[in-house]
Amino acid sequence: MAKHNIAVLAGDGIGPEVMAEAIRVLDTVANKFNHQFTYTHALAGGAAYDEYQDHLPQATIDICKNNDAILFGSVGGPVHLQHEAKWANCEAKSILALRKAFNFNINLRKMTIFPEIASLSPLKPELLKNGLDIVIFRELLGDVYFGEHTLSEKDGKRYAFDSGAYDEDQVKSIVQYAFNVAKTRGKKIVSVDKANVMAMSKLWRQVANEVAKEHPEIEYSDMLVDNCAMQIIKNPAQFDVIVTSNLFGDILSDELSVLSGSLGMMPSASFSNSGFALYEPAGGSAPDIAGKNIANPIAQILSAAMMLAYSFNLHQEASAINNAVKAAIVAGYRTGDLASGQAGEKIVGTKEFTDQVI
C-alpha cells in the first residue's frame, strides 16, 4: 500500500469539473489497488485572484510544497473579459509563476491518435498510419520566457526589446531526459532549433549533438523549426520524440496537439531536476463550455495517470487508467468534441464518460 499526497489546483473554467472526474478515477484506483491518495485543494488563476488578488498566491505555493505532486486543471477566463484584472494575462501570470516557483524546466506532452477516433484528425488518414504516438519535450525556464522584456522610448518612438538565454546545463538537462525516454520508446529523437540564426539554438544544437554521441543506439537528427512546422503536417509518422527550446516548444506542441482532432486528449507533465512534478491537460480552461457537463475529461484523467507513473512509480495503476480510457473509446463512448458521426457512437457527458472509464 502506497500513500501519496496530491496538491490539487483545479483552476478556472472546465478545470474544476474535469478535475472532479480525474479524482474519481484516482479514488477508484486507490480502492482497487489498496493505496491512499490524499488531496489538498488550492486556488490558482482567476479563482485565486478573487480571494487573494494574486493569480498564484503564496498559500497555494506552500500547499504545493507540502505535497508529493501537483495535479493542475486549467486557468483563464472568457475572451470578452480579458480587460478585467482578474482575467488579464491570467494564464501567463499563474502558469509562468508556478514553473518558476518549482523550477519546472522539463515539459513533456504526449500526442496519441487512437485509431477509433482517427477520423477526427484534420490530416488525411494515410498520414496517421494506424494511430500515432509522439512525445514532445519542451524546455520551460530559459529562452525569451525569462529574459528581459522592456517597452520604452527610443528617438521619440515606442521601442520594444526582448532577450533570452540558455546555459549548457539547462540544455543538457532536458536533452538528456528526452534521450532516456526515447530509449524506452521508438529510439528516435529529433532536436529542433533555429541554429542558422540564433545563438541559443547554436548552443542547443552543440549540446544535443554531444548528448547524442553518448547514446549511439538512438537515431538522432537536428531539424530547423520552420522545417519542423512543415514536417509535423506533411509526415507526422516520422516523429517519435521531439525535444526543443521553450518558445519553439510552445508553438510546435500546440501544432502537434491538433493532429488528434481534439485538444481535450493531450496530457502533459512538467518536471524539475529534483523530480518534483506537475501534471496538467495541454488544453485551456474553455470557459464557454464550463459547467455544462460536456467537457472532455480525458486529458485530465491521462494527466493523473502520468502522475501515478512518473511521480509515484505506480506503473501498473497508470496502465490501468490508460487502458480504461482506451476501452471506453473502443466501446464507442464519446464526449461531444469527439463525435464523428460514425455508427455505434454513444455521445455522453463528462461524468458519464468517466463512469465508463471507472
Place this chain on the structure above:
Amino acid sequence: MAKHNIAVLAGDGIGPEVMAEAIRVLDTVANKFNHQFTYTHALAGGAAYDEYQDHLPQATIDICKNNDAILFGSVGGPVHLQHEAKWANCEAKSILALRKAFNFNINLRKMTIFPEIASLSPLKPELLKNGLDIVIFRELLGDVYFGEHTLSEKDGKRYAFDSGAYDEDQVKSIVQYAFNVAKTRGKKIVSVDKANVMAMSKLWRQVANEVAKEHPEIEYSDMLVDNCAMQIIKNPAQFDVIVTSNLFGDILSDELSVLSGSLGMMPSASFSNSGFALYEPAGGSAPDIAGKNIANPIAQILSAAMMLAYSFNLHQEASAINNAVKAAIVAGYRTGDLASGQAGEKIVGTKEFTDQVI
C-alpha cells in the same frame, strides 16, 4: 511598351533551371505585350562563394542596385556538405545579407490551393473548401534576426544570449501594408503575436490595433502564435490575410506552405519602403533533384508574375501568367511532385510543364 531591367540571381540547386523557365515565360509575355525585359545575371549563395569566397558579393549587390527589381532563385547545398565553407549556413548568409542590403522589411507569401490538385494537401478535403487563397505578411528586418547573438562563457559554462527589438515604425510599416492588401481581398486580417510573454509582441499588438482603428471596414483580430499554429491546421479557411513578426512569420509561413501539398507552388515577394523588391519561390534549392528536369517551376514562374504586378504595374500581364499556370494544371499537366494518381494526369518535366504554360 514598357522597358524593365531585372537582376537575376538564380543561385544554387534547382535555382538556375527553374529560373531559366521563368525567363522563358517572361520573354513570351514581353513578345506578346510588346515590352522589353533585360536580364542581368549575378551570383548568390554557393555559386557566388566559388567565385568570390562570399555568399553575397558586392558585385552582386551593385548589379541589383542598377536594376528595377530582383528575381531570385534559391540558394544552399546538400545536407551532407554543410560542413564545407561553401555551404555552411549558405542560406542565412546570402538571404539575410540581401534583406539587409536593400532594407527589405516586408515579405509577402501567397498560399493557393488549386481545386484540381487539392488532393495533394495533407489536410482533409472538407477543410479546404473549394480551394484556399491565403496571404501571409512577415516582417523581415526586426525581431531576433538582427539583434545581438552571443556565445560566451558564464560561471565556467557555455552561455548563449539572443536579443531582438522592434520600434513602432517598423511594425506600423508592415501592418499598414497588410491592411492595404486586405482591402483588395477578403477584407479580413489576423495579426499574430505572443503578447502574453514578449514585449515586442505587446508593441506589435498595440500598433496593429491602432492601424486597425483606421480601417474599420476590415475585420481585424489578434491571435497568439501557439493558437495560430493550431488554427492553420484545424480551420485554414478562417484566414484571408495574416500579418506577423519575423520569427513567427518564418515558422507560420512554412507551416502554411505545406497545405497546398507541394512546396513548389508558393511565390513570395520582399519589399522595402522605397518600393524596390525581390521575388523568389518560398521553397529551397532542393539539390537532390537539381539538373534532372523534374523540379516544379510554378513558384518561380508565379514569383515572376508577382514582379510584373507589384514592381512594374503590369497587372494584365501578371494575370496572363497566373491564368496560364492555372490552365496547365486544369489541362492535367503536372511535374512529379504534383502527381496524385488521378486519371488524366500528364506527368511532365520542368521544361515541358513550362511549354504548356507558354
